[in-house]
Amino acid sequence: MKAGPETVRFLQYGIRVIRNGLQPDQGGQQPETQKPIEGPPILKAKVEKTINDMKNGKAAGPDQIPIELLQALGNWGIDQLTKLLNRIYDTGNIPKDMLISTFIRKNSRKNRELQNVKTTEQSAS
Template sequence: MNGEIIIDKEKILERWAEYIRELFKDDRKDHNIMKNNFAGPPIMKEEVEADINKMKHGKATGPDNISVELINALEDFGIGKVTHLLNEIYDTGQIPTNLSKSIFIALPKKPGATECELH
């Protein structure tokens, strides 16, 4: 901003929202709809399984609370469900709203950080 330290909680949240919007600025008109101008083979279960196996374990979950460990524990059933979801997105071009949400946790890079950029 202009160097002033914000102490009001609502204003802090507004500033973070502004910072994140600018950081991830997206000028597309409708960013949740993909243009499907091509026909290709469906996503295969083996591809999904290989990619899930490459993912790091022990990471925090997103808004859906689904971890890599949970998908792995569901074995063939879980891989099948994820494959079905990905093919549905691929075929329709519609990305579910809750898959386009993110949660940000501001962790300071240095003690006493007061600017968004230093988190």
């Protein structure tokens, strides 16, 4: 599989975030901070299971990273992703790119009244 420029940029960004102690590019702004969550760390096995349980061949989300790319990164990618997720979990510092969500309106074919409209969320994370 050939990685596009967005994917390569995302991976470079992720590696830089991991190496620099979660100091993402913020354009001079402070990173979004939330209260750290108390609890056990995110386990590598859970990250691996989540990635492997995702269906192949689906459209990428707003981050333009297909699941096949995450799967192709193998053990190294799962290690790096687990470290990143645990750092976010421990510090409460969430990179701005991960706070972007897109809501997609889904109408029921039978009932198109506004109160019956469902939404689905795609996060850029």
